[in-house]
Amino acid sequence: xAEPDDDPVYRDSKREALIILLAWxxxxxxxxxxxxxxxxxxxxxxxxEVSALLPTLDQHNRTxxxxxxxxxxxxxxxxxxxxxxxWILCVVFSAWFCxxxxxxxxxxxxxxxxxxxxxxxxxD
Amino acid sequence: MTHELATxxxxxxxxxxxxxxxxxxxxxxxxxxxxAEYFLGSRGLGVWALAFTxxxxxxxxxxxxxxxxxxxxxxxxxxxxxxxxxIVPVVTMGLMGKRLNQVSRRAGALTIPDVIRxxxxxxxxxxxxxxxxxxxxxxxxxxxFKAGGIILDVLLEGTPxxxxxxxxxxxxxxxxxxxxxIAGADTGYVLGLLLFAFTVILYxxxxxxxxxxxxxxxxxxxxxxxxxxxxxxxxxxVGGLNKATRDLAERPPRLVVxxxxxxxxxxxYGKAGADVIIHHTTLPPAVAPxxxxxxxxxxxxxxxQGRIQIDVNLAAPMGTIEATARDVxxxxxxxxEASAWVTAAIPKLDRYPDLAGNGTAPLMDEPNHxxxxxxxxxxxxxxxxxxxxxxxxxxxxxxxxxxxxxAISGAGQPGTMVRLMAFRDSKTLRYAMFTVTIYFGCIYLPxxxxxxxxxxxxxPAELTAGSDQIMPQLxxxxxxxxxxxxxxxxxxxxxxxxxxxxxxLISSAVVRDIxxxxxxxxxxxxxxxxxxxxxxxxxxxxxxLMALNPPRFLQDFIVMTGGGxxxxxxxxxxxxIYWKRMTxxxxxxxxxxxxxxxxxxxxxxxxxAPLAALNVSWRSEEIHLFGLHPLIWGLVASFGLGxxxxxxxxxxxxxxxxxxxxxxxxxxxxxxxxxxV
Numbered sequence: 001x002a003e004p005d006d007d008p009v010y011r012d013s014k015r016e017a018l019i020i021l022l023a024w025x026x027x028x029x030x031x032x033x034x035x036x037x038x039x040x041x042x043x044x045x046x047x048x049e050v051s052a053l054l055p056t057l058d059q060h061n062r063t064x065x066x067x068x069x070x071x072x073x074x075x076x077x078x079x080x081x082x083x084x085x086x087w088i089l090c091v092v093f094s095a096w097f098c099x100x101x102x103x104x105x106x107x108x109x110x111x112x113x114x115x116x117x118x119x120x121x122x123x124d
Numbered sequence: 125m126t127h128e129l130a131t132x133x134x135x136x137x138x139x140x141x142x143x144x145x146x147x148x149x150x151x152x153x154x155x156x157x158x159x160a161e162y163f164l165g166s167r168g169l170g171v172w173a174l175a176f177t178x179x180x181x182x183x184x185x186x187x188x189x190x191x192x193x194x195x196x197x198x199x200x201x202x203x204x205x206x207x208x209x210x211i212v213p214v215v216t217m218g219l220m221g222k223r224l225n226q227v228s229r230r231a232g233a234l235t236i237p238d239v240i241r242x243x244x245x246x247x248x249x250x251x252x253x254x255x256x257x258x259x260x261x262x263x264x265x266x267x268x269f270k271a272g273g274i275i276l277d278v279l280l281e282g283t284p285x286x287x288x289x290x291x292x293x294x295x296x297x298x299x300x301x302x303x304x305x306i307a308g309a310d311t312g313y314v315l316g317l318l319l320f321a322f323t324v325i326l327y328x329x330x331x332x333x334x335x336x337x338x339x340x341x342x343x344x345x346x347x348x349x350x351x352x353x354x355x356x357x358x359x360x361x362v363g364g365l366n367k368a369t370r371d372l373a374e375r376p377p378r379l380v381v382x383x384x385x386x387x388x389x390x391x392x393y394g395k396a397g398a399d400v401i402i403h404h405t406t407l408p409p410a411v412a413p414x415x416x417x418x419x420x421x422x423x424x425x426x427x428x429q430g431r432i433q434i435d436v437n438l439a440a441p442m443g444t445i446e447a448t449a450r451d452v453x454x455x456x457x458x459x460x461e462a463s464a465w466v467t468a469a470i471p472k473l474d475r476y477p478d479l480a481g482n483g484t485a486p487l488m489d490e491p492n493h494x495x496x497x498x499x500x501x502x503x504x505x506x507x508x509x510x511x512x513x514x515x516x517x518x519x520x521x522x523x524x525x526x527x528x529x530x531a532i533s534g535a536g537q538p539g540t541m542v543r544l545m546a547f548r549d550s551k552t553l554r555y556a557m558f559t560v561t562i563y564f565g566c567i568y569l570p571x572x573x574x575x576x577x578x579x580x581x582x583x584p585a586e587l588t589a590g591s592d593q594i595m596p597q598l599x600x601x602x603x604x605x606x607x608x609x610x611x612x613x614x615x616x617x618x619x620x621x622x623x624x625x626x627x628x629l630i631s632s633a634v635v636r637d638i639x640x641x642x643x644x645x646x647x648x649x650x651x652x653x654x655x656x657x658x659x660x661x662x663x664x665x666x667x668x669l670m671a672l673n674p675p676r677f678l679q680d681f682i683v684m685t686g687g688g689x690x691x692x693x694x695x696x697x698x699x700x701i702y703w704k705r706m707t708x709x710x711x712x713x714x715x716x717x718x719x720x721x722x723x724x725x726x727x728x729x730x731x732x733a734p735l736a737a738l739n740v741s742w743r744s745e746e747i748h749l750f751g752l753h754p755l756i757w758g759l760v761a762s763f764g765l766g767x768x769x770x771x772x773x774x775x776x777x778x779x780x781x782x783x784x785x786x787x788x789x790x791x792x793x794x795x796x797x798x799x800x801v
Contacts, residue, residue: 005782005786005787005790006785006786006787007226007785007786007787007788007791008787009222009223009226010223010226010701010702010785012222013220013222013223013226013701013702014223014702016218016222017218017219017220017223017702020214020215020218020219021215021219023211023214024208024211024214024215024527024531024532027207027208027210027211027527028208028524028527031204031207031208031210031527032204032520032523032524032527035203035204035207035503035523036503036520036523039200039201039204039502039503040502040503040504041498041499041502041503041504042504042516043520044504044516044519046519046751048750048751049519049521049748049750049751050520050521050524050750050751050752051519051520051521051751054520062502064373064498064501064502067373067498067501067502069366069369069370072366073365073366074364074365074366074367074368074369074370074573075365075369075573076200076369076373076501076502078502078503079200079203079204079572082203082204082207083203083204083207083210084203084569086207086210087207087209087210087565087569088565090210090211090214090561091210091561091562091565093214094213094214094557094558094561095558097214097218097557098554098555098557098558099554099558102218102222102550102554103550104549104550104551104554105222105550
């Protein structure tokens with residue numbers, strides 16, 4: 001719960017961390033789902049493993065003769081749309097995050113760290 | 125000029141640069157507070173230094189040995205395996221960077237155990253954190269030193285006078301006999317390891333954090349240039365990525381006849397149906413050779429129709445023969461014709477009933493599997509060795525796990541977190557984060573293109589020291605002499621830049637967190653210096669000795685230590701800096717449960733070697749509960765128990781909360797931290 005006396009670096013960092021976690025989750029869901037559905041030659045459902053929770057996906061089993069290399073880049077279709085294009089979008093996201101969204105907070109008070117300034121902590 | 129001479133010159137120039145930077149760093153060290161400079165560069169990293177030290181530390185030896193080896197072995201599916209690197213820089217630097225930097229300044233912390241100790245006002249917790257760091261870092265360093273030894277061995281291989289004079293001289297004088305006995309008599313590897321260890325230990329011990337960061341910048345540039353330059357040469361050699369991928373997809377199945385001791389395989393594959401016929405002949409017991417003789421022989425001949433005929437003669441009836449993969453390979457290698465990269469077809473196998481041919485599969489203790497080229501272009505790939513050979517390489521559970529593995533686990537590494545304590549201001553962090561995003565994109569994506577294409581250039585049987593060798597081998601094969609040196613130095617630089625920061629991590633844990641904090645807080649400046657220098661050096665020497673007989677597959681061990689670190693440190697640090705309610709007990713439960721969960725799930729790997737020495741049969745893979753990597757269970761335990769433990773214990777004292785969460789004027793920063801809590 002935010003309080004009025006909260007440090008601005010703490011507040012901003014928390015908000016930025018949330019955006020980053022959302023971006024990471026989006027990447028994971030898209031890349032894993034797309035590659036799994038479009039790039040796997042078989043979908044083994046192993047009892048006791050996470051794969052057993054998935055519906056039968058036999059109709060998605062990829063056949064080698066269906067391979068395409070879009071745009072003549074030599075990258076298999078599933079890898080292009082599942083990994084390479086999202087990677088490029090992540091570079092764009094990173095630019096937005098670093099140069100537009102993320103704030104330059106007032107520099108925290110630096111205590112002029114020196115090992116001699118800090119005594120060992122004590123258990124209470 | 126030859127590749128070898130160019131490589132030698134680049135290597136020499138590289139060494140001069142490394143030691144020059146160490147000397148400059150040591151001069152700075154004399155002018156500043158020793159510990160803060162030696163272990164944290166006086167918290168003054170700028171954009172380039174932060175970006176490259178972060179990137180170079182993350183881009184470990186595995187990135188230039190294990191990762192290319194995986195791409196080469198499993199093909200395009202490794203793109204998904206590494207896919208989370210698209211978001212790794214933002215997650216690992218941005219998730220905690222700004223806030224951790226602030227908390228560490230307020231705590232006056234130089235190390236991650238320092239942060240934990242001050243945030244939770246608990247010396248015991250700090251000590252535990254230090255011990256865990258030493259444990260996992262030592263494990264990781266062994267794998268990294270192994271990579272360094274291998275790379276340097278390859279790098280020196282063709283240097284004039286090295287193989288024909290220096291190595292024989294070392295062998296004749298018996299100078300390294302005890303070490304060679306431990307290492308299994310591979311003189312080249314031992315020499316490479318010793319030279320690598322000497323270099324890295326010397327400059328790290330002498331120059332400290334600043335030397336490590338500066339060499340990281342230099343190494344980062346070498347690595348980046350190396351990979352980028354390799355692209356056009358490799359693509360020219362295979363006729364473009366489009367052709368390479370198509371050729372790979374259309375390649376008929378290969379029969380891997382055997383596995384040698386170091387991953388290389390002898391394979392027969394073909395364009396037409398019956399180019400090669402394999403006969404298995406079981407000798408009658410009466411003519412079976414003695415037990416001391418090879419239990420299996422192989423004859424290879426070309427018949428009058430131009431086909432290759434291979435006779436595999438077993439010395440005992442099928443089912444009772446005790447031939448191993450090594451026996452098969454040695455027997456095949458004994459026939460000169462078999463070493464050719466021939467076209468072939470495959471005998472009928474139970475696992476692959478659609479394939480035509482005669483006979484049955486060769487008998488092996490670690491059977492390898494037929495792989496059509498399409499297995500290298502689509503998922504999930506096939507594991508190639510060990511008990512799980514033939515199982516999917518990257519099933520859905522692992523695909524999910526590796527998004528946690530690289531991005532989330534990366535954020536929880538003490539080696540990367542400590543760099544987030546060292547940057548100058550948040551503007552530095554923003555620019556560095558974007559720089560690393562570009563840098564990783566320029567390295568990790570091209571490596572997929574390069575080493576799937578490398579399948580068309582280098583046959584596995586040519587990698588006599590294993591597939592970890594693929595990058596230097598590819599560089600030697602396709603690059604002109606004037607570039608080979610730089611390209612071969614790239615993986616070497618990667619390993620060094622990871623090893624140096626890990627060495628400092630160990631010595632900072634021992635000197636700062638264990639000795640100064642817990643044993644003798646009143647150390648003089650002179651004593652601190654002596655202990656810091658010597659601890660760094662002794663840690664390096666110990667790791668060198670352990671790396672003489674190293675683990676087989678580099679990446680497994682790097683992944684294990686990475687998971688262990690993250691499961692132990694991510695939750696207490698993340699919750700500690702973002703959640704006021706996080707308590708000391710919560711932190712204890714979080715760290716202990718993450719650590720213990722990881723060790724338990726990885727125990728098969730840890731126990732494999734000792735039990736094998738006792739002739740006890742044991743699976744050597746980590747436990748994947750529900751098909752998910754141990755890291756995920758470590759994180760679940762660590763976050764779960766950390767939150768639960770905090771909620772059931774009293775809130776932390778107000779003064780402690782204010783110190784790390786309130787505005788500067790209310791935080792009591794003029795008071796020493798963590799006292800009177």
